[in-house]
Amino acid sequence: MIGASVGAIAALLLAPKSGAELRKDLAEKSKEAWEKWKEESKYQPVINSENHDTIGLLALDENGNLSGACTTSGMAYKLHGRVGDSPIIGAGLFVDNEIGAATSTGLGEAIIRVAGSSMVVELMRHGYSPTDACKEVVNRIIKKHSDLTNLQCGFIAIDKKGNFGGYSVYAGFNYALKTSTEDKMVDAGFDRNW
Secondary structure, X not given: OHHHHHHHHHHHHHHHHHOOOOOOHHHHHHHHHHHHHXXXXXXXXOOOOOOOOOEEEEEEOOOOOEEEEEEXXXXXXXXXXXXXXXXXXXXXXXXXXXXXXXXXXXXXXXXXXXXXXXXXXXXXXXXXXXXXXXXXXXXXXXXXXXXXXXXXXXXXXXXXXXXXXXXXXXXXXXXXXXXXXXXXXXXXXXXXXX
C-alpha cells in the first residue's frame, strides 16, 4: 500500500511539471470493470506464460557492488489483502553483495512458497551458476504443483563475478542484458519435460 500511495503522490506532483494531463476516466473504466467482476468474484489467477508483469533489475557496478530493484503491476481482481512476491524481501528480490542477486516474476504465491529469490542467491553461495540456481528454484516450484496450467514463474540472477542467467517454467520469458560491450535480449532457459 505504501508503494501505491507513494506512486500516486509522485504522479500528482510530477504530472503538472512534465506537462502531462491528469485524467480520471481510466480509473472510472477500471472501477466499472471491477464492479462487474465482483458480481461473480471468481479468483482465477491467470499468468501469461509468454509475458510477465513484474519488472526486475539487477546490476553490478564497476566497483563490484550489486544492487537490485523490482516492481509489479499486480494481479487484477486479486483476493482482498493479497500480497504478491515483489514486496516480500527474499521472494521477489534478494541481493547479497558478497554472493549475488536475483529477482523473479510470475505467480507470486508460488514464488513466496520457496522464498524464491533468496534461494537462488543461496544456491549461488553453494557453487551453483546463476542459470543453474534459477533452474533449481523453478524445479522446486514445479514439484510443489500437480497442475502447472497458468503457473509461469521466472528468475534472473547475477553473481559477484558478473555471470548471469535466467530460467522459467514455460518458454517466452526473456530479459534484457546491458554491459559495456553488449545490449541484447536473452531468452531464459526452460524445460518442458516436467
